[in-house]
Amino acid sequence: MAEMKTAAYICSGCGLGDKLDVPQLAKIAQKEGKMALVREHDFLCNAEGVQMIRDDIEKEAVTHICIAACSRRAKTEAFNFPTVAMTRANLREGVIWVVSEGGDHDEVRQEMADDYVRMGCAELKKAKMPEGNPNHTHLKNLMVVGGGISGMTAAFEAAETGYEVILVEKQAQLGGWADKLWKRVPFKAPYAEPQDTGVAELAAKVSSHPLIKVYLNTTVAETSGAPGRFAIKLAQESGAITEVSAGAIVQATGFTTYDINKLPELGGGLENVVDHAGLEVLAKAANGGAIKRADGREIKSVVFLQCAGQRDDTGRHLPYCSGHCCATSIKQAMYFKDANPEVNTVVVYDDLRVPGMGEDFYRSAQHKGVIFAKGNASKVETAGNGCRVNYRDLILDADSILEADLVVLATGQVPSSGVNVVEWDKLTKEADGGSVEAKQQKSELKNISILNLTYRQGPDVPKLKYGFADSHFICFPYETQRTGIYTAGPVRRPMDILQATEDATGAALKAIQAAENASLGRAAHPRAGDLSYPIVRLEGCTQCKRCTVECPFGAIDEDEKRFPVFNEQRCRRCGTCMGACPVRVISFENYSVDTVGNQIKSIEIPDEFSEKPRILVLACENDAYPALDMAGLSRIVYSAFVRIIPVRCLGSVNTIWITDALNSGYDGVMMMGCKKGDEYQCHFVKGSELAGYRMSKIGDTLTGMGLEPERVSTFEVAITDNAKVAGFINDYVAQLVEMGPSPMKGFN
Amino acid sequence: MAKKNYAFYPGCSSQKGASASNFVPSIDVMCDKLDIQLNEIPDWNCCSASIGYGEGGQLSRLVLNARNLALVEQNMPGQDLVSGCPACWLATRETAEKLSEVDSLMADTNEALKEAGLNFKGTVKARHLVEVLIEDVGFDAMKAPVVKPLEGMKIAGYVGCQTNRPFGIAGESFENPQYLDKMIETVGAEAATGYEQKITCCGGALAFSEPEKSQKQIRDIVESAYDHGVDMIVTPCQLCQANVEIYQSEINKKKGTKLAMPVVYYSQLMTVAYGGNAKQAGLDGNILRPQKLLDIATK
Amino acid sequence: MSELNQKAVAKYQNNFLKEVEERVEDGEWVSMCMQCGVCAGSCPLGPHWEHSPQKIFRMIMAGKRDEVLTSDSVWMCTSCYSCIVRCPRKLPITHIMHGIAHYAHRLDVAPKGQPTRELARVFWNNLIKTGRVNELKFSLAVYFKDGFSQGIKNLMSMQGIALGLVKAKRLNPMEIIGGHKCKDVGGIQKMLAKAKEIEDRRQGYSS
Ligand code: SF4
């Protein structure tokens, strides 16, 4: 490798030159930052400035550059030098735009800029240009698990894009749930009539596609590996095992219907009470003619009860809305009206939820004479030859009764998502502790597993809520917490056929992207394209297992000797393992305990009599750092006593940074990250949660150092919180001023 | 300039000696100044108003209105039917639209019309006088004849129901139409902005049968006008004018209030602003004297 | 029960919605109501009603025939059209309300002595006599509809108003012996008789 040669470039454009003493900054870069080359430029991001840097890289053999100008989030196209390691000192958004105007503030403004230049140089000296994961893989095909609408669509779309697909279906034929339907809810204008399901056509297209290999009567017996190199064992009904491999996986295993026997109060279990699935059977049998009950009697009146066992707040049934069932009941009511307009069809609902074009469909049902009654059913009982529905009419505010030949319960979707890995984890611990029972339970659980992952963290993808296999509902649909495995359709969240179709297309594209990135040695979403990857110095490892346990994506397995085994292709580069490791043996080439630690130590700490506190801000680069930049962009002023360092995720914050900072005389540390908890917005799922947990443990250390616990504080910042974040800073600074300078000052 | 001709449908309440009779003289002056020629429809009949539905079936009511339309079609070709009364306008316009939409109703209607020796082909448009002012004349032309701007007067523009709904004037919003305020400003007065009761129903249709309830509506309308510190209320609607003006004394008697808020027609404002005297403006017909307007008229 | 009513019950049996759809003006719209309640919230006299339009429509769908036809509420509509312009489903609510009132009146099951119902009767009689409405006769008829002595009382209570109007020449006492009138009253009456005849035939009241 070429010898390291550093250079710093200090820009005086965008008003930097007016507000700051640029020559002084250059001097600092040279003297303190020890940069081999220091250049000033009055418009660094223009063609000339960029060319100057390029020339240095080429002619002066510069390998490391620090750009002291605007935020690392600005001018990324101009400052794109893929062959060198680079750091950015944020003088524009981070200094001149946020420090109060006027001569009174010249001194603190300049001090802030000085420090950012010191930090940029300090970081640079520890950074390396990422070379990319040397363990490249080359598999770019997909495995799709589940042959329903979602699975078939994912397979077909991927194949049409030119990727090979292995499609695995448990049943003897493709089609899944949709194949059991007489008709589907319309997805084309005028959204007025039930439409053919189109399952047969899609199945035919899939079966005959040259790039799709369909395995029927097949389940997944084992999945190991990582994106770009998944190794899969397929178990045929015959007992034969076929070994295949895939670059990425789409799991489209759908749902089952909620068991109506759990709803005896609504007649679940009675002869003339069915669920949607039961009614589809009757409708298929009728084949467009009059719909008859199981006992052969023609149905003259039917009542649909919406939200049966759904949106339940008693804790006994499904708490969520399955989203499709209002439209499904409307469709099924039309089955009756279309066969015979005289059939009395009543839909008893609490809210009618028909998103999208469902409103037109609803109207069409009203035109056909379907009656909609806002009400709550309390009891369904057998009466005469049919059923009696007791319900509260919520408009007339009266107890009412409906008699019907048949009652249809609109029950919900229960995801077929396999093993709950939290439960699995618990059982693993118990089994490791010697519990025979737990071992037994584990092997039973394994029977319901879908992917049978060999991952240390359990055999299926983790669930987000209510058993649905999703990861980050706002930012990353289709992502699971297992890199390279994407979910689509009702296994991800409740949905109808139309949504499942879109979902499958999205998931297929995501899967392709993951396989492609893996083949280039790069990270998947959200750091897509990142060439850095975790490097571990196993010599120092104490086998504490923290990294394997805490990695949100199950990237790290253990070998027989209980050392961590990094599957780089599964890694999302969040750095959570780096934050976890107590002996600090995990690092990334351009992001490590040292790159940050060195910055922390590089700044000048004024003494305790200066009345100039110093606060370290560790800001998540996904939300908090952009919010801080936005504060600058909107010229929202905040204290010039803070020194901000972006981090990949709060999960990557190693406690050594905090103790180092406090030891070197910082008065406080602010950690800014995304929302945690049930409604988390952490881009790496558990990062901010873990940081919160780790910080809760740091209290003792602080007390041991003779410091108030408030000297370390965590804040939740969303990307839109530009005004709020300035308030956080100012309030915290005020609080620290009140508290007085850190007693650690002057000890170093 | 040549006058524009319209077939005028005065309606029952604007007949001589009827509750809105003071409306007519001001309309005359206003139209004269604006080159509008109103030609009364020969032998027009009642529109059946909003209460006709109780006894009269749908077809009976359609037929009544179709007779007026047919009279225009037959005797006044090319002229739009124009009414100053919202109820008349509404009933006639609804009839014209319904008949053009439903062929069977048109056929039935003509079968009945034959008994009165008439036939309706569906060529006549039913319009409100205010529509003519805004769409055919325009605010600039309405301003031109102003010789006595109504300076120093603050007026609450009370649009009410049927001039506003369901058809509306000149495509304006049903919830906050602006045209009446603009007309107030056109004649030089100040319009009360944010007048809460602008589109409230005066309860007029139930004034006789549900006096308590409709008087509550009137009280709200008047009291809110007081809150805005206005000198008077202006309205385009006969029923509103009559109700809101007439029942104030009743409310005072029952509730011990001291309501005496004058209620005038837009045409009365315009007549005075155009230089007409009190009599021409029909101000003698107001029960609650619109003093400031009288002062300007007699100046 | 009136004969017309008996026949209607027999004809439609339990299907009141169908009865309304076929016989009430704009009744075919009722089933399009989505029960949002916007009309109920827009109705100026709404708070005084037992049954808002929303409720009336729900009652029709729930087959509550007697309750709907005898409801006082359908007579409370002031024809303000607030509901019509706000209904997200564009139901011609005002017309339906009028239509139901008319139908109940036609079957003679509407509430007896309902003031608006009585007024409507008086109004129509007044109109049909001359082709135009004579306000004085109309008002007098209103005041005397409950009998002579009640009429005098009603009249006395409104004396101030009447005198005010007379002074302002907006109520003409001379109308009692004449007043406004269409020339072709005969034609108008024949025309209306014909309209009724056609309508009765269409609605199946007569054959
Ligand atoms: S879609 Fe409709 S029936 Fe299904 S849970 Fe949601 S609200 Fe209830």
Ligand code: SF4
């Ligand atoms: S956290 Fe560090 S010490 Fe612990 S197992 Fe992982 S690499 Fe080893």
Ligand code: SF4
């Ligand atoms: S038109 Fe009748 S029903 Fe509709 S809001 Fe007005 S008063 Fe109520």
Ligand code: SF4
């Ligand atoms: S506003 Fe329209 S849709 Fe809503 S309740 Fe009233 S009639 Fe029904």
